[in-house]
Amino acid sequence: QKEVEQNSGPLSVPEGAIASLNCTYSDRVSQSFFWYRQYSGKSPELIMSIYSNGDKEDGRFTAQLNKASQYVSLLIRDSQPSDSATYLCAVTLNRDDKIIFGKGTRLHILP
Amino acid sequence: NAGVTQTPKFQVLKTGQSMTLQCAQDMNHNSMYWYRQDPGMGLRLIYYSASEGTTDKGEVPNGYNVSRLNKREFSLRLESAAPSQTSVYFCASSSTGTGFHYEQFFGPGTRLTVL
Numbered sequence: 001q002k003e004v005e006q007n008s009g010p011l012s013v014p015e016g017a018i019a020s021l022n023c024t025y026s027d028r029v030s031q032s033f034f035w036y037r038q039y040s041g042k043s044p045e046l047i048m049s050i051y052s053n054g055d056k057e058d059g060r061f062t063a064q065l066n067k068a069s070q071y072v073s074l075l076i077r078d079s080q081p082s083d084s085a086t087y088l089c090a091v092t093l094n095r096d097d098k099i100i101f102g103k104g105t106r107l108h109i110l111p
Numbered sequence: 112n113a114g115v116t117q118t119p120k121f122q123v124l125k126t127g128q129s130m131t132l133q134c135a136q137d138m139n140h141n142s143m144y145w146y147r148q149d150p151g152m153g154l155r156l157i158y159y160s161a162s163e164g165t166t167d168k169g170e171v172p173n174g175y176n177v178s179r180l181n182k183r184e185f186s187l188r189l190e191s192a193a194p195s196q197t198s199v200y201f202c203a204s205s206s207t208g209t210g211f212h213y214e215q216f217f218g219p220g221t222r223l224t225v226l
Contacts, residue, residue, distance in 0.1 A: 032212045043201055043217040044154070051212060088154070090215075097142050097161050097207035098169070099215060103153035 002027045004091050006102035014110050019076040021105050023089030026070070033065055035074045036088040038104065044088055048074060079109045112137050115218035118204050123191045123224045132187040135204030142207045143185035144169075144178060144215065154201070160185055161207065174225050192225045195218040199223070 003026045013019040021035075032051050036044035047066075050056045050063040050072065062075040076083055086104040093100060115136045121168055122201040134144065145157040156169030163166040176188045185204075188198060199222050204213060 026205055032214075034214060043220050046216065049212060049214055092213050097205070097213055098144075098156065098159060099213060101154040105152070 002093055002100055004089055004100050004102035006087075006089050006105045008103060009106035010108050011105055012108045012110055013079050015079055015081060017079055019079045019083065019107055019109070021074040021076075021087050021089075021107065022104055023072045023074075024070055025072070025089075025091045025100075027091065027093060028070065030091045030093065031093075032092040032099075033063070034070045034090040035061075035063060035072075035101065036101075038086045038088060038092060040085075046086075076107075081109045081111050083107060084109045113145075113172055113201055114138065114214055115204055117200075117218035117221050119221060120189075120219065121222050122167050123226065124189075125226050126193060127190050129188065130192065132200055132202075132223075133184070134186065135184045135189065136202075136204040136218075137183065137217075138204060138206075139182070139218065140204035140206050141182065142205045142214075143179065144203040145175075145185070145187045146201045146203065146204075147171065147196075148201060149198050157200075192223075194225045195221060197216075197225045 035048040038044045048063040050065045056063045060077045064073045088104045089097045089102040144159040146154045151195045158177040160166045202218040205215040
């Protein structure tokens with residue numbers, strides 16, 4: 001059973017600090033990795049994609065991928081109250097057109 | 112572009128009733144998906160369609176049927192609704208195949224309650 005594991009949280013971070021969200025996956029041949037943000041009562045929104053080892057930065061967001069350790073993370077710099085949401089990690093299955101989602105980490109930014 | 116649209120937004124059914132959830136996308140994506148999301152369970156794939164004319168079961172297909180009407184539209188049907196099907200249903204679409212990375216884009220969801 002292919003799995004994506006995330007700490008459910010809640011993760012509480014002071015406003016202005018760095019929020020660090022982590023995810024591990026079981027399928028060694030996964031090729032593409034995604035972070036989605038989901039506000040309460042809304043649909044998941046894609047915020048970051050990463051396909052190769054290392055860091056990828058987009059504004060205040062940085063995705064980090066380590067395929068050897070089967071680990072992907074999301075850093076949010078200068079956290080804002082509007083970043084309070086559930087963050088879903090998602091990973092492609094083996095050369096398949098499906099992705100598998102983690103259950104999400106609830107992030108709460110403290111004003 | 113509207114992206115992925117879903118109808119209806121809310122629905123209440125009685126046990127045993129049937130209904131069809133509609134989904135359409137205008138991004139020229141070849142793959143479409145139906146998920147349900149329940150508290151503590153995350154997103155679970157019900158059915159997906161890799162291309163027009165093809166459909167495949169996902170993780171939780173029992174009690175559902177799907178139709179890929181054309182490249183734009185993918186519907187989900189509950190033939191005889193049960194309280195266990197109370198959930199939020201999301202449709203998603205993606206470009207797949209050589210050169211694509213399978214990012215999925217979601218519709219706004221349908222909140223279904225079965226009494």
